[in-house]
Amino acid sequence: MRPFLFSKSSAINQALAKKNGTTQYIAGGTNLVDLMKKHIAEPESLVDITSALPAKIEVTAKGIQIGAMVRNTPLANDAIILAKYPLIAKAVLAGASPQIRNMASTGGNLLQRTRCPYFYDVTTPCNKRKAGSGCSAIPGENRMSAIVGYSDQCIAVHPSDLCVALAALDASVKVQDKSGKTQSIAFTDFHRLPGTTPERDNNLPANALIHSIEINENAFAKNxxxxxxxxxxxxxxxxxxxxxxxxxxxxxxxxxxxxxxxxxxxxxxxxxxxxxxxxxxxxxxxxxxxxxxxxxxxxxxxxxxxxxxxxxxxxxxxxxxxxxx
CATH class of the missing domain: 3.30.390.50 (CO dehydrogenase flavoprotein, C-terminal domain)
Structure with missing residues (x-):
């Protein structure tokens, strides 16, 4: 892991003001720290945003809003989630270990990167790590790889369990820019297929952070x-x-x-x-x-x-x- 500068931000606009090409944000760190240890992510500075993001689960007029800093364990055990959106809890509890669930954030879950072994092996070509270098999984070991929606550039799969449940429930991702303006992105449009740009995992705007996840009230709680x-x-x-x-x-x-x-x-x-x-x-x-x-x-x-x-x-x-x- 290379040396880096570390700072904290207490508001989204404050965190975004520190953003440049060599800065990355850290919340739970359950994925980013791994990437830094493997020299896949090598930021010159880390900005801790655990105090900048909302950490509450709130009932709204349309349904529910889950703050980006809500950690996986309280999300899976929340009374409202269990009563009205139990699919979320089922998916969270199927993923990771208790220790990781205690640290991992909702927003970070959406942004985690693939676990393809070639992505994690910096000695091999990988279009997600270095655009245009090639995909080692296509001719190599691809037991865990995609069976739909892939391209000749990348056959990696998204690793999240929570995101599968959010996709099924037609969630939306609320993002906020440094001016305080927010916009909502349909969950099915948030993540990308590889196409010719497999290095781009999602459609999060360049100068924005995930604020929260919104789910409309639905009739799926019982079944x-x-x-x-x-x-x-x-x-x-x-x-x-x-x-x-x-x-x-x-x-x-x-x-x-x-x-x-x-x-x-x-x-x-x-x-x-x-x-x-x-x-x-x-x-x-x-x-x-x-x-x-x-x-x-x-x-x-x-x-x-x-x-x-x-x-x-x-x-x-x-x-x-x-x-x-």
Missing amino acids: CAYVKVRDRDSYAFALVSVAAALNLKDNQIVEARLASGGVAHKPWRWLEAEQYLKGKTANAATFEAAADIAIKDLRAQSHNGFKIPMLKGAIETALQQCLNR
Whole structure:
């Protein structure tokens, strides 16, 4: 880790005033410190923003607002989240270890970088680390890599569990610039697919910070599930994950939400499968048909073909678990 200057900011505009090409912000530090140790991130200065960001969960006229500095543990244990947005808690508790959840911030969770082994190995080419250098995963070890939405520049996947649930719940990301002006970005538009610019993970404006996450009130609290398939039950990243939520009326599906992690460069919504589920009877045959729709156009890499049937099973399991209130 290279030496760096360290300072603290107590307000977003104050923190943004310190921003330059060699500055990075730190909140929980659960991802950034790893990147600094590996010489992937080498900031000349770090700005601590733990006092600059809101750290409250608040009920609003439309739903709920989660401050960017709310740490993962209190988020997963909050009474309002558990009562009205339990899918959030399920996803958070499926990710990381208790120690990391105690430190990790909501805003930082959205900004964490891929865990592709080639991204973390500075001796290998990686377009996310150095644009134009190549993607070592395509001809190499790609067991954990993407099966949808990738390009010939990058096949890395987004690592967050929380973000999968936020995508399923149609959350929005509230960002603030140094003038105090805020704007809202739909969660499905916040993260990017790799395309020809895999070094860009998200659409956070250059001179802004995440202020909070907003979720509108919905009817998914009673019937939702998060299924994560991984190499070990303890702390491990998803091979595939599924956030599922159903709005049911007399066992008929009024509305459905399906999103996945471990399959793409961003949390992935299965919109066609969601549309199919709408109006159908909630049963095993319906769930299997929806899973078939989700996987029909997927293209695996050389070492991760197993992910496609695994995903199909995870979607069916998550939908079935939605019926267990």
